[in-house]
Amino acid sequence: QVQVSEFGGGLVQAGGSLRLSCAASGTKVPYAMAWFRRAPQKARELIGAINYNGGQTYYADSVKGRFTISRGNTQNEVYLQMDSLEPEDTAVYYCAINTVSDYVDIEEDYHPWGQGTQVTVSS
Secondary structure, three states: OOEEEEEOOEEEEOOOOEEEEEEEEOOOOOOEEEEEEEOOOOOOEEEEEEEOOOOOEEEOOOOOOOEEEEEOOOOOEEEEEEOOOOHHHOEEEEEEEEOOOOOOOOHHHOOOEOOOEEEEEEO
16 A cells, blocks of 8 residues: 655744654655645645656745755655745645656646644744
């Protein structure tokens, strides 16, 4: 059974940093891993993705220059370093894996997802 788990959410003040981590088990090495977020009353957003060897990345404009995605020591791990956080970054953050294609920015290729971790940025 494939499982995806996120760790590292929490409460932080604006301008601060958080690091999220994600691990996938029960699956072959994903072609890509990604972070999504869903804020209250907003649509789901793909914010960052990385392919299996780290050679290809994608960032949403909303986080470009502030967030950094990276693969872990094992290819089933991915991290999201979030710096210069803003209240608008408050959301539930989800990790997901792509085992069907080698495109990093096609949202429909990512499944399953983890249960999500809450990130709250206070002003």
